[in-house]
Amino acid sequence: MTTQEFESFDIDAVNDVDDSSAGGTSQDGDAPALVYGSAEEFLHEQLLPSYKRKQGKQTRWCKRWYLHPEAISRVTAMWRSWEKLRLEAGTGASDWWLHHADPHLRVLLDPESGPFFNCDGEHAAPKPFIAEYAPFGWFPDERLDPSV
Numbered sequence: 001m002t003t004q005e006f007e008s009f010d011i012d013a014v015n016d017v018d019d020s021s022a023g024g025t026s027q028d029g030d031a032p033a034l035v036y037g038s039a040e041e042f043l044h045e046q047l048l049p050s051y052k053r054k055q056g057k058q059t060r061w062c063k064r065w066y067l068h069p070e071a072i073s074r075v076t077a078m079w080r081s082w083e084k085l086r087l088e089a090g091t092g093a094s095d096w097w098l099h100h101a102d103p104h105l106r107v108l109l110d111p112e113s114g115p116f117f118n119c120d121g122e123h124a125a126p127k128p129f130i131a132e133y134a135p136f137g138w139f140p141d142e143r144l145d146p147s148v
Contacts, residue, residue: 034083039072042079051105060111062119070115074104 036042043065053059065071078100085096108114118124 032087035086036079036083039076039079040066042082043075046082047075047078047101051101053109057111059109060114060116060119061109062116062123064119064123065116067123067125068115071108074108078104 036045055061062068062071065075081100082096085092085100088095108116111117115126118126
C-alpha cells in the first residue's frame with residue numbers, strides 16, 4: 001500500500017460506531033465500559049492469545065496487519081461485536097465465535113483470497129481492483145432523498 005493509498009483510507013468511517021451499542025459508556029452512564037480501548041488492544045490482548053493456529057500453507061497473516069484496510073475493518077468488527085456479546089449470558093461467547101470471529105478469521109487468514117495473500121513473511125501491498133464510475137445519475141445519492 002502506498003502512503004497515498006493509506007492516507008486516503010477513512011479509518012474514521014471504520015471506527016464511527018456508537019459506543020453505547022458496543023458496551024461503551026452511555027450518556028446515562030448505565031452501559032458498561034469497554035474492556036478494550038481499541039481494535040489493536042483487542043487484537044493483542046484477546047484475539048491473538050486465544051486464537052493460535054499452525055501457520056503455513058493453509059493460513060496467511062501479516063505482522064503489519066494495520067496496513068491492510070480490510071484487516072482493520074474486520075478486526076474492528078470483531079472487537080465491537082465481542083464487546084457487545086461478552087455481556088450476553090449463556091450463548092454470547094459462542095455466538096461471537098460462530099457468527100463473528102470464525103467467519104472473519106477464515107477470510108483474513110485465507111492464503112489465496114484473504115487480504116494478506118501477497119504477504120509472505122514481509123508486508124507486500126496488493127493492487128486494488130480498478131472500477132469505473134457509472135454514468136451520472138445511475139446511482140443517485142440517497143442521503144439527499146428523505147423518502148428513502
